[in-house]
Amino acid sequence: MNIPHSKKSDQIARVLTMKIVRGEFRPGEKLGQDQIAREFGVSHVTVREALLHLSAQGLATSLPRRGMCVAPLDRNTVDELRLMRRALEPVALLQSVPKLTAAQISKAETVQAQCDAAETAFAWEEANRMFHMAIIAGCNMPRLTEEINNLQLLHARHFFAKYADRWKPRSEPDHHAIIAAIHDRDAPRADAILRRHLTRLS
Known part of the structure; x- marks a missing residue:
């Protein structure tokens, strides 16, 4: 190669x-x-x-x-990843929402649409991960952003191991609600939606 x-x-x-x-x-x-x-x-x-x-x-x-x-992928590892995502992603989003540029918001909307339109688990996971990174792009905290990106990759292992063979196309209402909050520059509302969204991780 x-x-x-x-x-x-x-x-x-x-x-x-x-x-x-x-x-x-x-x-x-x-x-x-x-x-x-x-x-x-x-x-x-x-x-x-x-x-x-x-x-x-x-x-x-x-x-x-x-x-x-x-590396192994056991229950304790998955639980730790979920807890870390729930702790870190809302922090980044709260910092990001007031600072997102029009171009960054447009990118978040684009990947949100790709996520909704995905027809395979691989396409959905990639678009979903891109969406979660796009909405925190305005936080200007590179160490935090890098850690969140890595956590999402690690969590994706669990997603594919558990759902790759039984995933079905779907829309993500929470993504739409987060985008609406971003357009309103309502960081607390976006934060509340994201926190609810992350509690649904399995």
Whole structure:
């Protein structure tokens, strides 16, 4: 696989991230450096850098005598992810709503429409994640934004593991209500809707 342009280890990490998130690599599966290096046509050093990035995200873990493997996805992990999202996303949204630009609001509306129109679980999850990131784009808190983005990726693993085979197209009324609150620059209302929305995470 030929990867041009930006740092190869970062791009390899992104590809592996989505494979793990979508369940192409199962929890506990070994991430073989030789195989990954051959697949992407890179050195073992580059692969190690990518795997260290996955480890920092919580998607991979080093096991004795096995090397780097896909991180487990147990009930405690899922519960922790839900609690962290409920704690952090409302903070970012409250800061974001008063500062969102017209272009940022337009992007949020676009991905909201993509979410409603999604016909597969993969398309819905990507659009849903983009929506949640779009509505906090005005917070101007890069560390918080990065942490939320990572939490959503980790939670997506649980979503695909549980719902990929039985997901059905649907509209998200809470998304529409959040957009309406954003248009009114009503941060407390948007916050209340998001908090309710996040309590429904399963």
